[in-house]
Amino acid sequence: MIAVLGLVVGVVVGLFVRPEVPAVVEPYLPIAVVAALDAVFGGLRAMLDGIFDDKVFVVSFLSNVVVAALIVFLGDKLGVGAQLSTGVVVVLGIRIFSNAAAIRRHVFRA
Amino acid sequence: MNPEGTPVPEENPVPEEPAQPEVTGRQRLLRSLWPPKVSRAQLIVALLLFVLGLGLAIQVRSNSESSALRGARQEDLVRILDELDDRTQRLEDEKQRLDDQRTELENSSDQAEEARRQTVEKERQLGVLAGTVAAEGPGITVTVTDSKGAVEGDMLLDAIQELRAAGAEAIQINDVRVVANTYLTDGSDGVEVDGRAISAPYRFKVIGKAQDLEPALNIPGGVVQTLEKEQATVEVTRAEKIVVDALRRANRPDYARSSSQ
Numbered sequence: 001m002i003a004v005l006g007l008v009v010g011v012v013v014g015l016f017v018r019p020e021v022p023a024v025v026e027p028y029l030p031i032a033v034v035a036a037l038d039a040v041f042g043g044l045r046a047m048l049d050g051i052f053d054d055k056v057f058v059v060s061f062l063s064n065v066v067v068a069a070l071i072v073f074l075g076d077k078l079g080v081g082a083q084l085s086t087g088v089v090v091v092l093g094i095r096i097f098s099n100a101a102a103i104r105r106h107v108f109r110a
Numbered sequence: 111m112n113p114e115g116t117p118v119p120e121e122n123p124v125p126e127e128p129a130q131p132e133v134t135g136r137q138r139l140l141r142s143l144w145p146p147k148v149s150r151a152q153l154i155v156a157l158l159l160f161v162l163g164l165g166l167a168i169q170v171r172s173n174s175e176s177s178a179l180r181g182a183r184q185e186d187l188v189r190i191l192d193e194l195d196d197r198t199q200r201l202e203d204e205k206q207r208l209d210d211q212r213t214e215l216e217n218s219s220d221q222a223e224e225a226r227r228q229t230v231e232k233e234r235q236l237g238v239l240a241g242t243v244a245a246e247g248p249g250i251t252v253t254v255t256d257s258k259g260a261v262e263g264d265m266l267l268d269a270i271q272e273l274r275a276a277g278a279e280a281i282q283i284n285d286v287r288v289v290a291n292t293y294l295t296d297g298s299d300g301v302e303v304d305g306r307a308i309s310a311p312y313r314f315k316v317i318g319k320a321q322d323l324e325p326a327l328n329i330p331g332g333v334v335q336t337l338e339k340e341q342a343t344v345e346v347t348r349a350e351k352i353v354v355d356a357l358r359r360a361n362r363p364d365y366a367r368s369s370s371q
Contacts, residue, residue, distance in 0.1 A: 006156030010163025
């Protein structure tokens, strides 16, 4: 419950406080958000499976974000930033879909 | 176990539910939602989800409130800038071309206007000469009173020629305009000017320099003396404003055409 509250508070703060994002981080923010979403869906699925572990969740969340940003950064340096970030989004999207399917089986039993 | 590690095969939850009497995934979810329990895991996950929500909101807002340029990459921005520069250049060229065209058109219309103005001016001047428009200006009035009927056409012609020689610019006798091809004849009942009979007293309205016109008539042996010899009286008065308003029709010449030379 507190976790859901955290998400809601984060969205509200982001919408109303309007924090300025440093220009250096800005290009990586969308990819980092998608990576974090993947981690959250993975965590939700693990919880439904009864194998949730907060330490694992924290590590996977942070490493997901960092790796995704790193890949995009590397792609920018190599001159294939656009293509590489598309690839990252595709891979993360597939994982989100498969996790969502598992969650759906738990919740709706279908 | 890594939550987003090797995805668990999807048939996994299916045997889990009926086989084990323990809590299902749904019950576990509901239990964790309510009642809220403050635990380290909940707090940590809340913190991470807070960060996620923050990033999500920022990204959505920056995407929706500013243009697509905000998230664009450097090379895309450079390309867009180049395209804008090209477009600006093209539009500048076109503006320059249209400006030139406009200046050209304005000049030509100015010239046409000037030419039209000069034509109107010239038409007025020629109209005064040809007698097709009324004229006004300083000059003299000559009244020849002929009680004996002794005045003849040639005497009036002398007077006209004397006036012309003195610089008269527009002349009218009674109500007949005197122009280049005016002729005078002696008719049965007086003098005829251009075929129209006029009767005494003969009133000349003359536009010109009065200081030249009056002495020209009064010179010894001149017009005035000749007329007075015939028992006619001549009265010359100067006026600041003489109106010569007798008109004659402009005749289109039958044979003569204007030559370009």
